[in-house]
Amino acid sequence: MNAKVTGMDPITTLRSEVLFERAEQVIPGGVNSPVRAFRAVGGTPRFIARAGGSRLWDVDGNELLDYVGSWGPMILGHNHPHVQEAIGVALEEGLSYGAPTEREIVLAEKVLQAYPGCDQVRFVSSGTEATMSALRLARGFTGRDLIVKFRGNYHGHADSLLVQAGSGLLTSGGGTAQSAPSSAGVPQTFAALTLVADYNDPEGLEALFATRGYEIAAVIFEPVVGNAGVLIPTAEFLAALHNLTKQYGALLIADEVMTGFRLAPGGAVELLGLQPGLVCWGKIIGGGLPVGAYGGRAGIMQQVAPLGPVYQAGTLSGNPVAMAAGIATLELLAQDPPYERLERYGRALQEGLENTFHRSGIPISINRVGSMITVFFHAGPVSTYADAVQSNTGVFKQFFHGLLLHGVYWPPSQFEAAFFSAAHGGEELEYTLEAVEKVLQNSMHEKTG
Numbered sequence: 167m168n169a170k171v172t173g174m175d176p177i178t179t180l181r182s183e184v185l186f187e188r189a190e191q192v193i194p195g196g197v198n199s200p201v202r203a204f205r206a207v208g209g210t211p212r213f214i215a216r217a218g219g220s221r222l223w224d225v226d227g228n229e230l231l232d233y234v235g236s237w238g239p240m241i242l243g244h245n246h247p248h249v250q251e252a253i254g255v256a257l258e259e260g261l262s263y264g265a266p267t268e269r270e271i272v273l274a275e276k277v278l279q280a281y282p283g284c285d286q287v288r289f290v291s292s293g294t295e296a297t298m299s300a301l302r303l304a305r306g307f308t309g310r311d312l313i314v315k316f317r318g319n320y321h322g323h324a325d326s327l328l329v330q331a332g333s334g335l336l337t338s339g340g341g342t343a344q345s346a347p348s349s350a351g352v353p354q355t356f357a358a359l360t361l362v363a364d365y366n367d368p369e370g371l372e373a374l375f376a377t378r379g380y381e382i383a384a385v386i387f388e389p390v391v392g393n394a395g396v397l398i399p400t401a402e403f404l405a406a407l408h409n410l411t412k413q414y415g416a417l418l419i420a421d422e423v424m425t426g427f428r429l430a431p432g433g434a435v436e437l438l439g440l441q442p443g444l445v446c447w448g449k450i451i452g453g454g455l456p457v458g459a460y461g462g463r464a465g466i467m468q469q470v471a472p473l474g475p476v477y478q479a480g481t482l483s484g485n486p487v488a489m490a491a492g493i494a495t496l497e498l499l500a501q502d503p504p505y506e507r508l509e510r511y512g513r514a515l516q517e518g519l520e521n522t523f524h525r526s527g528i529p530i531s532i533n534r535v536g537s538m539i540t541v542f543f544h545a546g547p548v549s550t551y552a553d554a555v556q557s558n559t560g561v562f563k564q565f566f567h568g569l570l571l572h573g574v575y576w577p578p579s580q581f582e583a584a585f586f587s588a589a590h591g592g593e594e595l596e597y598t599l600e601a602v603e604k605v606l607q608n609s610m611h612e613k614t615g
């Protein structure tokens with residue numbers, strides 16, 4: 167990649183356009199996960215041909231500096247040779263047996279070593295399965311039915327988690343929360359078992375527990391939110407989560423599917439000193455292949471089948487090829503921890519973006535923890551979901567498409583975290599900031615001309 171951004175080189179996206187039309191014939195919306203369809207920003211999604219390090223190449227041969235990182239897993243950059251090699255070895259030995267293997271133990275040991283508060287872990291095949299299974303376990307363990315989630319937190323697409331706050335919550339301050347499905351196909355009676363509270367609102371959570379606390383099996387939360395854009399928890403909010411769940415005998419579930427092994431070796435649990443009853447993982451622990459997991463103290467985990475009455479299973483759970491990718495990834499993260507480097511890159515990126523936007527006069531507010539960053543097009547601080555949704559998504563669209571034309575692949579939604587990897591260095595930083603500068607100059611030019 168040329169480190170100098172010289173302007174909008176004419177690019178073609180013809181092959182992506184042709185493939186998208188074909189895809190739309192046979193796959194709903196042309197994609198297998200909605201955000202990939204660019205609906206929030208318009209335009210045609212780029213079809214990717216290959217990836218390496220910090221870069222993607224689309225089917226028209228355009229090189230893209232990647233800030234999506236497959237939505238979280240690629241903390242080492244794409245196609246790291248050690249991960250490739252480990253997968254190659256596993257491939258030679260067979261793809262799946264439906265019987266236990268040593269690799270499952272090795273990956274379990276690595277996960278538990280990073281999370282000393284957990285004794286046991288069960289592998290599944292996605293983050294969705296991890297949170298869904300953790301909630302079932304929490305209900306089985308406590309004998310209670312209700313769960314609490316927070317507005318703007320995403321935990322995968324299990325029925326009980328596709329729930330939003332109804333009007334009752336907004337008018338009653340949480341006292342008599344009415345929840346509503348946020349997806350068609352989720353029965354109202356399921357949604358009613360999920361109470362929705364506001365992130366970073368300890369008083370609201372307290373009010374909720376005061377009315378229904380002894381019916382609540384678990385509170386599930388993103389310890390640093392990525393799925394509303396980055397939101398950072400306040401100390402008061404974290405204290406309320408711990409105190410209320412403890413006081414009322416509910417389990418606190420840290421959904422570390424995005425943050426686990428990204429913010430620190432022990433994820434947000436280590437970074438923020440959390441003491442959750444259960445932890446969910448995904449993304450990085452599969453190194454780019456489909457792996458999820460949930461874990462906790464032995465006394466809770468031993469409620470899971472075959473030891474206990476909480477059923478959970480999976481044909482491809484603990485798949486040997488996926489385990490090999492996860493083991494190799496966690497090995498590399500332990501041998502050569504990238505976290506300080508990621509923090510330095512993040513700080514320089516944030517400062518560079520803040521300076522560039524400041525000069526342009528376009529108001530933004532940046533939230534960042536380590537290698538997760540969101541540029542909100544919002545003038546004030548963004549600490550709640552309500553703040554985040556005030557962002558100017560029209561300006562975000564221009565920013566996104568401007569960057570894409572300059573070869574920078576930013577997440578195609580205002581309400582997502584951008585990720586960078588150990589493969590992002592000085593050249594990438596310089597390229598990104600120059601691209602942003604160009605985009606802002608061009609849009610300023612359009613405004614005045």
Ligand SMILES: *Cc1c(COP(=O)(O)O)cnc(C)c1O
Binds near residue numbers: 323421422449
């Ligand atoms: C991605 C994500 C999930 C869902 O994981 P999938 O593998 O997409 O099912 C759950 N929770 C959080 C916090 C996530 O970021």
